[in-house]
Amino acid sequence: MDIDTANDTAVEKIMNARPILKAVATARDVIPGMKDNLFLHAGPPIEWARMSGPLRGAIIGAMLFEGMAKSEAEATAMVERGEVEFDSCHHHGTVGPMAGVTSASMKVYVVENVEHGNKSFSNLNEGYGKVLRYGAYSDDVLKKLHWMNDVLGVALADALAKSDGLDLRALIAEALHMGDEGHNRNKAGSLIFLKLLSPLIANVVKKAEVESEILQFLGDNALSVLNPVMAACKAMTDAAHGVEGSTIVTTMARNGTDFGIRVSGLGETQWFTAPAEIPVGLFFSGFTQDDANPDIGDSAITETAGIGGFAMATAPAIVTFVGGTPKDAMNATLEMYEITTGESKFFTMPSLDFRGTPTGIDVRKVVELGITPRINTGIAHKNAGVGQVGAGLVRPPLAIFEQALLAYAEKYNL
Amino acid sequence: MSVIKWNIRAGAYYDSVVLMQLQRGLVGLPGIIDAGVVMATPANRELLLANNLLPDDANANPDDMLIVVKADDEKSALDAIDKVDELLTRRKSATVSEDFRPRSLNAAARQLPDANWVLISVPGRYAAGVAREALDLGKHVFLYSDNVSLEDEIALKKTACEKGLLVMGPDCGTAIINGIGLGFANRVRRGPIGIVGASGTGTQAVTAHIHNLGSGITHAIGTGGRDLKSDVSAITAHQSLDLLSRDPETKIIVLVSKPPSADVATGLISAAQATGKPVVIYFIGYPSPSRRVGNLHFAISLSEAAEIAVRVGDQESKNIEEPPVANLNLRGLFSGGTLAYETMIGLQAGITPLYSNAPITDNQLLKDPLKSEAHTIIDLGDEFFMVGRLHPMIDNDLRIRRMKQEAADPEVGMILFDVVLGEGSHLDPAGELGPVIKEIRDKRPDIEFVAMVIGTDDDPQDIHSQIEQLKESGAEIFRTAAETVEYISLRMSKNNKQKYAPVNLEQLKRPLAGINVGLESFYESLITQGAQAVHVEWRPPAGGNEKMAALLSKMKSKK
Numbered sequence: 001m002d003i004d005t006a007n008d009t010a011v012e013k014i015m016n017a018r019p020i021l022k023a024v025a026t027a028r029d030v031i032p033g034m035k036d037n038l039f040l041h042a043g044p045p046i047e048w049a050r051m052s053g054p055l056r057g058a059i060i061g062a063m064l065f066e067g068m069a070k071s072e073a074e075a076t077a078m079v080e081r082g083e084v085e086f087d088s089c090h091h092h093g094t095v096g097p098m099a100g101v102t103s104a105s106m107k108v109y110v111v112e113n114v115e116h117g118n119k120s121f122s123n124l125n126e127g128y129g130k131v132l133r134y135g136a137y138s139d140d141v142l143k144k145l146h147w148m149n150d151v152l153g154v155a156l157a158d159a160l161a162k163s164d165g166l167d168l169r170a171l172i173a174e175a176l177h178m179g180d181e182g183h184n185r186n187k188a189g190s191l192i193f194l195k196l197l198s199p200l201i202a203n204v205v206k207k208a209e210v211e212s213e214i215l216q217f218l219g220d221n222a223l224s225v226l227n228p229v230m231a232a233c234k235a236m237t238d239a240a241h242g243v244e245g246s247t248i249v250t251t252m253a254r255n256g257t258d259f260g261i262r263v264s265g266l267g268e269t270q271w272f273t274a275p276a277e278i279p280v281g282l283f284f285s286g287f288t289q290d291d292a293n294p295d296i297g298d299s300a301i302t303e304t305a306g307i308g309g310f311a312m313a314t315a316p317a318i319v320t321f322v323g324g325t326p327k328d329a330m331n332a333t334l335e336m337y338e339i340t341t342g343e344s345k346f347f348t349m350p351s352l353d354f355r356g357t358p359t360g361i362d363v364r365k366v367v368e369l370g371i372t373p374r375i376n377t378g379i380a381h382k383n384a385g386v387g388q389v390g391a392g393l394v395r396p397p398l399a400i401f402e403q404a405l406l407a408y409a410e411k412y413n414l
Numbered sequence: 415m416s417v418i419k420w421n422i423r424a425g426a427y428y429d430s431v432v433l434m435q436l437q438r439g440l441v442g443l444p445g446i447i448d449a450g451v452v453m454a455t456p457a458n459r460e461l462l463l464a465n466n467l468l469p470d471d472a473n474a475n476p477d478d479m480l481i482v483v484k485a486d487d488e489k490s491a492l493d494a495i496d497k498v499d500e501l502l503t504r505r506k507s508a509t510v511s512e513d514f515r516p517r518s519l520n521a522a523a524r525q526l527p528d529a530n531w532v533l534i535s536v537p538g539r540y541a542a543g544v545a546r547e548a549l550d551l552g553k554h555v556f557l558y559s560d561n562v563s564l565e566d567e568i569a570l571k572k573t574a575c576e577k578g579l580l581v582m583g584p585d586c587g588t589a590i591i592n593g594i595g596l597g598f599a600n601r602v603r604r605g606p607i608g609i610v611g612a613s614g615t616g617t618q619a620v621t622a623h624i625h626n627l628g629s630g631i632t633h634a635i636g637t638g639g640r641d642l643k644s645d646v647s648a649i650t651a652h653q654s655l656d657l658l659s660r661d662p663e664t665k666i667i668v669l670v671s672k673p674p675s676a677d678v679a680t681g682l683i684s685a686a687q688a689t690g691k692p693v694v695i696y697f698i699g700y701p702s703p704s705r706r707v708g709n710l711h712f713a714i715s716l717s718e719a720a721e722i723a724v725r726v727g728d729q730e731s732k733n734i735e736e737p738p739v740a741n742l743n744l745r746g747l748f749s750g751g752t753l754a755y756e757t758m759i760g761l762q763a764g765i766t767p768l769y770s771n772a773p774i775t776d777n778q779l780l781k782d783p784l785k786s787e788a789h790t791i792i793d794l795g796d797e798f799f800m801v802g803r804l805h806p807m808i809d810n811d812l813r814i815r816r817m818k819q820e821a822a823d824p825e826v827g828m829i830l831f832d833v834v835l836g837e838g839s840h841l842d843p844a845g846e847l848g849p850v851i852k853e854i855r856d857k858r859p860d861i862e863f864v865a866m867v868i869g870t871d872d873d874p875q876d877i878h879s880q881i882e883q884l885k886e887s888g889a890e891i892f893r894t895a896a897e898t899v900e901y902i903s904l905r906m907s908k909n910n911k912q913k914y915a916p917v918n919l920e921q922l923k924r925p926l927a928g929i930n931v932g933l934e935s936f937y938e939s940l941i942t943q944g945a946q947a948v949h950v951e952w953r954p955p956a957g958g959n960e961k962m963a964a965l966l967s968k969m970k971s972k973k
Contacts (some may be wrong), residue, residue, distance in 0.1 A: 003969055004459040018425050167477040173427035247969075331514045346426055354432060356503075369517045370957045370968050405965055414968050 003364075010264045011342035011360035013240040014248075014305060018115040018230035020165040024124075024157040028104035031092050031121050037068070037105060040089040042100025042298040043255025044271040048079050048086070048278070053267050054293055057135025058099030058386025059086070064137055065145050066103050067194040070311035072137070090251055091269060094121040095234045095298035097226060098133035098380055099256070106145075107153030109228045111168065120238060122231035124148050124156075127221040128388070133297075135384035155214050159200035166196050168232035171225070172307060173236070176357070179316035182233075183299055183308030184227045184391055185378040193225040194218050217373060230298060233305035240264055240330035240360075247408060248341065250375065251360040252304045252396060256296035259396045263363055263404050266411060272404045274397040279379045281392010293382040295394045300375045306344050306359030309374035309393065310336040314349035314357075318376075326351070332374055333358065339365040340375065363408070366401040416447055416484050419491035420472050421498065423479040425571055427453070432502070439501040445490025447484055454480040486693070504949075515951040519547045519929060521801060522948045528927045529948065533596055534583075535559055535932030535942075536952055541584065542566035543955070543967065544931050549573050549581070554922075556596045557583030557638065558932065564645055567638070571649040578715050578915035580653060586636035587614025590621065594926040594945045597636075597936060605630020607723045608664035610654040612637045612671035616698070616716055620670055623720035632664040632920070642674035648682055649914070655682070657917045659689035666692045668723050670716065673699040684764035686710055692726045694719050707760060708900040739905050740860040741827030745820040746791035747813050749806035753832050753866065753895055754793045760899030765789050765906055771796055786820060791830075807839045810846045817847075821854045828862045830902065833884070835869030837876055842875065844883035851887040862905075863889035866898045 012377040028034050029262070039059050041051075048056070060075045063084065069075035078084055089100050096102055100123075108121045130136040132145060146237055160166075171192050178188030198215060205211040218224045246264035253260055258273040276295040283289070302308035312319070316326045323370035330351060336358040337343070343356030372395040379390040427946050428436075433451045440449035444557075450467040454474035461711035462468040467482045474480040481498055485491035514524040523529060532548035534541050538561025545555045545562075549570065562584035574581040582589050582596075588611065590594040593604055600618055602625040609631055611617030617634050624631060635657070637650040651669070658664045667687060674697055687708060694711045695702070696719040702712030711726065715717035744765065748754035751772060762768050762778075771783040772793040778789060783798050794806040794813055795919040806813050813831065820826050833843050840846075865884050869877045881891050892898040927946035930937035937949035956962035 020425075031824070164475075167425045167475075169425045170427040170477040177427075177429050334514045334516070334521070334525070337524060338516060338518050348428075348432075350429070362935065364966055364969055365520075367962050368955045370953065371517060400963060401960075405962065409965050409968075414965060 003245055003247060006243050006265060007248050007341045007360065007362060010240040010243040010246040010248040013116065013243070014236045014360055015342060016115050016240045016347050017167045017169075017236035019111045019113050019120070019235040021109060021160065021168055021228050021232075022112045022165045023110040023160050024107050024153055025110055026104075027093075027102055027106045027121070027123075028110050030110055031094055031102070031108065033084075033087075033092050036066070037084045038104065039084060039086050040092055040094055040096070040100070040102040041086060041255060042089060042096055042098065042296060043092075043253040043311075044258050044260030045088045046086070046255045046257055046272050050257050052293055052296065053382050053384040054255045054296060054380045055099045055101070057130050057137055058101040058343075059084075060104040060384075061132045061135070061137025061141060061145075062101045062106075065132075065142055066105055084110075087253075088253075089298055090253060092121070093119055093234065093238060095230045095253075095301050096123050097125070097230065097299045098132065098297040098378065099135060100298045101132065104349070105149065107149050107157070109231050109377050111228065111231040111235050112165070113239055114238040118235060118238050120234040122227040122234070125223050125227045126152060127217070127223065130387050132387060134380050134387040136387060137385060145246070151210060151218060152214055155201055155205050155210075156197070158204035159197060162203060163200055166193075166228075168228060169346055171196075172229060172232065173348070174309055175225075176307065176314050177348055179315055179348060181308055181311040181318070181376065182229055183302040184228075184378070185315050185318045186224075186229065187222045189225040189229060190218070190222050193228070203391045206214045230301050233301040233307070236305045237241030237301060241268070245412065247363040249304055249363060252296040252300040252361075252375070253298045254300065256293055259295060259400060261353075261396065261400050261404060263397050263408065266404065266407055270407065272400040272407065274399045274403075277394055277397065279377050279392045279394035281377075281379055281390050283379070283390035284388070287381070287389035291381050291386075291389050293380040294379060295375075296380050297377065299377065300373075303373055303375050304361065306357045307347060309376040310340070310359075311347065311349060311357045312374070312376070313351050316351070335371060336374060338369055339371050343382070363401050366398070367405050370398065371412075372396050372398055372401070396404060416486060417488045417491050418467070418469055418482060418484050419488070419495055420469050420480065420482040420938040421495050422454075422472065422474045423481070424475070425477050426479045427477070428479060428502075434800055436481075436498065436501050438571060439855045440483055440494050440497070442482075442488070443494045443497060445486045446494050447486065448484040449494070449515065449924065450482045451482075458608050490762065501699060502558065513742035515949060517951050517953065519544065519931065519950060522929045522950050523553070526927055526946060528924075528946060529929045530554060530921055530924060531556055531591065531596070531926060531928040533558065533928055533930045533932070533936050535930075535936060538562050538584070540954060542570060544952070545570050545581065545884050546573070548929075549579055552577065552579070553929070554579050555581045555583070556589055556636070557581060557586055558597050558936070559583070560585040564640065567640060568646055571641075571646060575649055575653065575914040578917050579919055580635065580657075581650060582636040583638040585640070586638045588617045588634065589636040590631060590634040591632065592923060592926045594940065594943050596928070596940075599634070600625065602634075603630035604632065605633065606663070606727070608632045608658035608661065608667045609634035610637065610651055610658065610669045611635070612639055612642050612674070613698075616670045616672070619716045620668055620720045620723075623717050625718060627724045629724045632661060633658070637671075638673065642671045642678050642682070644678060648674070648678045651682055652685055653914055655685050655689055655693075655789060656914075657919060657922065659691060660916070660919050661922075664691070666694065666723050666726050668694045668696070668719055670696050670719060673697060673700065680762065680764055680766040683710065683905075684701045684906070685766055686764075692723075694722045694726070702763070704760060704896070705770070707763065708904050741972065743823070744789045744828045744830065744902065744906060745786050745823075745826055746830040747816050747820070748791065748793050748832050749795055749813070750832050750834050750868070751793045751795050753834075753868070756895040757830070757866075757899055758791050760895065761791075761902060762791070762816050764903050771798060777783050792816070807834050810840060811842060814846065814850050817850055817854065821858055826861060828864060828902065828905070830864045830866070830898070832866045832868065833880065835867070835873040835875045835880065839875070842880075844880040844887075848883045848887035851884070851889055855888045855965040863887070864898060864902065865889045865890055866889050866895060867893060963971050
């Protein structure tokens with residue numbers, strides 16, 4: 001077995017995957033293994049007792065949304081009686097930003113990788129402020145969720161049903177040339193998304209004021225496209241999982257307590273985890289580093305696929321996250337070439353003379369050089385329901401890559 | 415009749431500027447009349463249509479990149495389509511960010527793709543690993559680090575050889591490539607002299623002296639001190655001699671080393687002869703056979719080596735145009751003991767292994783005087799052969815029998831003999847030897863004969879007629895031992911087959927661009943000299959975690 005060849009195969013799969021946004025559908029109808037009392041969450045699997053504030057809040061909110069419980073106390077009691085189940089989104093082809101909580105009745109994006117045939121899913125983005133993904137579950141949060149499910153979700157489902165699907169690989173490539181890196185900045189991508197959806201939505205929504213409301217909601221939210229982009233990245237990296245002998249990372253995800261990774265040549269549900277670190281970054285007014293929750297969310301799937309923090313060189317507008325100057329942004333990307341195997345054929349960066357983004361994290365390189373992946377991230381308040389308090393940079397603990405290497409050595413008798 | 419070919423890249427977004435550039439690149443290819451590269455939006459399709467570049471069957475979506483070429487013939491069109499990826503990834507400049515310090519050789523190589531050298535000065539225990547990576551990336555290595563194991567050195571040099579790369583070192587302090595000093599080096603002007611040095615300060619002394627004498631150098635290649643020991647068998651020195659011999663700028667070569675192993679010295683001398691250029695050799699403390707053998711000059715000090723190199727200039731050196739001897743081995747059949755001895759002294763520098771019944775050193779002793787081995791010089795006047803027999807200067811019988819015996823050996827390519835004329839000697843040796851030579855050469859045209867004729871035109875045998883008869887039988891004639899040795903050395907040295915993939919001369923002559931791993935001052939020195947360079951912010955693998963590092967190295971070797 002030649003590790004380099006296996007890794008090249010895995011990285012080719014990541015790059016050649018062609019994620020198409022095909023549909024919006026109800027989770028229970030499309031997500032494999034989904035059931036009414038199952039709640040998917042971001043990051044590696046975790047039990048209730050160890051969950052952080054935002055994740056617990058989001059689960060309570062989802063139970064209220066599903067109508068399973070009438071109050072926080074009732075929901076908590078049900079959880080403690082073992083009446084609900086939890087699992088990692090990743091075990092079901094799913095990703096979600098922040099808490100990433102996805103329940104059976106929620107509408108989800110359905111992305112199909114038409115190159116390799118696998119599918120991935122992601123919930124709809126709620127926008128800013130008090131939102132479920134940060135653990136908020138007040139009445140207005142739930143009201144918005146219902147609107148998203150019953151109005152927005154239905155419109156999107158009908159609109160997409162009338163199209164051949166939206167090519168997300170092309171969308172990401174174009175957005176990277178417009179100042180997005182695809183994780184913390186999705187302004188350009190969200191506008192492209194709106195541009196592509198608008199005529200489709202206009203065709204299926206009868207009432208002008210509803211149409212207006214939907215377009216307004218999508219247009220106001222610079223993160224509209226984040227969830228489909230994450231699902232696209234999930235479809236790309238899932239295609240690369242299970243290549244015998246490969247040391248390429250296929251998942252990086254956090255549940256607010258632990259940071260976990262999975263590796264292509266190792267098991268499907270084999271996670272390597274360590275306590276998640278608290279992101280360092282810039283805070284909205286009134287908040288400080290002390291308010292920050294440990295790292296949370298599946299959005300590091302973007303870096304796993306070669307964009308986000310890895311494509312900083314192409315996003316000069318947000319260089320303040322990495323030190324302040326465009327040169328720092330350039331160096332951030334150059335550093336990621338150190339630990340990756342390939343350069344994307346489709347995602348290129350004008351500032352680096354159209355060099356492809358660093359793609360395919362090799363566990364060996366991470367351990368050898370002691371360089372961990374750079375992840376751009378939003379920062380959640382440590383208390384449920386407060387919301388986003390800032391944005392910044394985080395790196396996974398080196399220890400999980402060392403664990404992965406040891407597990408690899410064991411599996412392959414090294 | 416033109417041909418249109420097209421290709422669709424589904425879901426590949428490129429900015430229109432990139433596409434226009436690709437289009438221009440395609441039009442520049444041989445046989446291409448026109449090309450169109452667009453994202454296949456309706457507007458762009460119309461544009462192609464207007465230019466007669468839209469094939470009817472090209473079903474592309476607006477998200478797809480559509481590439482169309484119109485060419486003189488089908489092959490040109492298909493070749494152009496094949497070039498698309500190359501044109502798309504071709505970059506004008508290396509993306510060197512001046513304040514970005516890569517941590518790995520890999521990243522450094524991607525940052526400075528033109529780099530052809532890697533300078534390594536990390537602690538010895540890590541140096542071989544870094545050198546191996548450099549060779550894997552196809553780079554030459556300047557290995558300053560010491561404490562690299564002998565096994566590692568041999569393995570690295572063998573790998574380098576197979577790839578046509580140089581490993582200078584370990585423990586190589588000095589080199590000058592293309593006018594750029596690596597490690598410790600003096601500022602020396604360019605000139606016609608190339609250096610191969612197994613000693614850093616020795617190379618510095620010679621190059622500095624050459625400069626001070628008004629001349630200059632092409633390249634000074636360091637080999638590291640152990641290269642000329644038997645274990646390593648001078649792999650780098652051999653590669654370097656071969657390289658400099660092919661470099662038209664290098665007119666003279668200087669070879670400097672601390673005392674080499676005897677077998678390595680003969681091999682190198684022989685290779686030096688084969689270069690066909692004047693080579694000045696200074697093996698400190700090694701007994702030189704003479705001051706000059708053919709194109710070789712043996713110096714007695716560092717400064718003299720420089721002086722000879724400058725003096726020789728590009729004077730014409732003796733070069734034998736004839737092809738190498740067909741078979742490997744030389745047999746010398748002498749009637750004169752001293753002539754045999756002097757011939758051996760001259761030949762032993764470059765021809766090995768050499769045996770004799772009258773050896774210079776004990777290890778040259780021929781086991782059985784009646785049976786030659788490898789290269790053998792026999793003194794037929796030795797007591798052993800004299801029992802109950804006339805001296806071979808008077809009686810040719812023994813020599814004739816031995817000539818026939820040698821000629822029966824398929825590995826023999828050259829038979830050397832002396833003819834000593836004068837009072838007391840046989841009156842017509844050529845009359846007896848000539849027909850025998852002819853007879854042998856009729857059967858074995860691959861065997862060459864060389865005769866060393868000692869005598870005067872007053873001698874009773876008529877030296878001119880003797881020489882004529884021998885020439886007519888097919889022998890090459892020389893009048894002194896020195897000339898004989900020179901001729902044989904040059905003819906036999908050409909038999910040294912190049913064992914290695916040759917080092918690419920054109921690549922060596924490209925402007926030096928280096929990746930430095932280790933001492934930062936070496937990087938600064940490259941930059942000061944105007945070379946392109948990247949410094950690697952090197953740290954021990956896995957931060958010095960031995961367990962992880964061992965595992966990683968296992969995974970690297972697992973192919």
